[in-house]
């Protein structure tokens with residue numbers, strides 16, 4: 493198996509193994525830098541950070557590793573349907589979940605006064621930090637941003653859930669495409685009209701995209717161990733990106749309840765739901781998902797639904813109550829077994845060997 497594909501040289505790494513970024517505060521400098529120092533690509537999900545915090549993050553990462561790392565943003569962080577959400581619509585949704593705020597001991601949130609997309613300022617901060625890799629989901633950065641990335645030697649990696657999205661990323665001049673299968677934990681990063689319901693799995697998605705683009709393809713979704721790495725590389729992936737297996741390790745920012753449920757998950761049930769943010773994401777089912785999914789028409793668009801669920805999540809984290817936390821998980825979660833990033837990395841690396 494070719495472990496020395498162009499993508500390793502392009503990303504400045506030794507092994508084609510990427511620790512996927514986690515948004516929402518679950519990425520850590522420690523996890524990303526350990527993976528980078530092991531010769532893979534550590535990533536940090538920064539979509540919830542202000543511009544200044546992104547610059548600090550760049551400094552922190554550089555203090556922990558001299559190797560390549562990726563900073564990740566959400567290109568679209570504001571649904572068009574947000575126009576329909578005003579103070580009264582928001583308050584009535586909050587009212588609808590009053591019983592949950594009481595149950596977890598959270599304050600009911602107010603409609604934020606000043607809110608708008610933070611992406612423009614964030615991406616400028618990323619350009620100032622100049623990470624080796626800028627990865628992104630939910631769209632394609634403007635041409636001037638891609639041009640600036642090229643000028644600074646920043647490699648761009650964009651997520652696709654369908655052939656059409658991969659072709660659009662390549663046509664825009666993005667350097668590498670992430671083929672993100674429906675098995676993946678976290679948000680479904682679709683961005684072209686019509687892709688939302690496709691739910692193409694990683695197995696078909698890798699060769700479908702590989703056959704149509706010239707740029708390198710990273711596979712993500714359901715890859716947890718050496719078998720997954722081997723399968724993805726056999727199907728034509730140039731590298732793999734792994735989320736859930738790293739999320740369960742002691743170095744990630746996930747709560748101990750979340751890690752425990754990932755490590756103890758045996759029935760394999762996960763579910764796509766908009767309950768926590770207003771955008772589709774894959775979770776271990778819990779009481780909050782069950783409650784909100786009963787009335788899907790009442791779910792607010794992104795980010796309003798996350799303003800609504802945020803205080804519930806925070807209170808549940810403080811109380812170590814897994815029933816009201818956002819328990820992001822891959823379909824392959826029951827295969828997760830290692831508790832340190834190094835163990836996960838060694839396991840994945842074994843899948844790159846020809847003789848195993």
Ligand SMILES: Cc1cc2nc3c(=O)[nH]c(=O)nc-3n(C[C@H](O)[C@H](O)[C@H](O)COP(=O)(O)O)c2cc1C
Pocket residue numbers: 511512513514515516518537538539564565627628629651672675676677678679712713714715716733734735736737739820821822823824
């Ligand atoms: C908690 C969590 C948060 C995530 N946040 C992001 C994000 O902000 N940006 C992104 O590009 N991918 C995000 N992902 C996706 C992962 O980086 C990765 O592609 C995915 O988890 C791979 O699938 P797997 O979990 O089956 O390994 C997230 C995943 C998880 C589990």
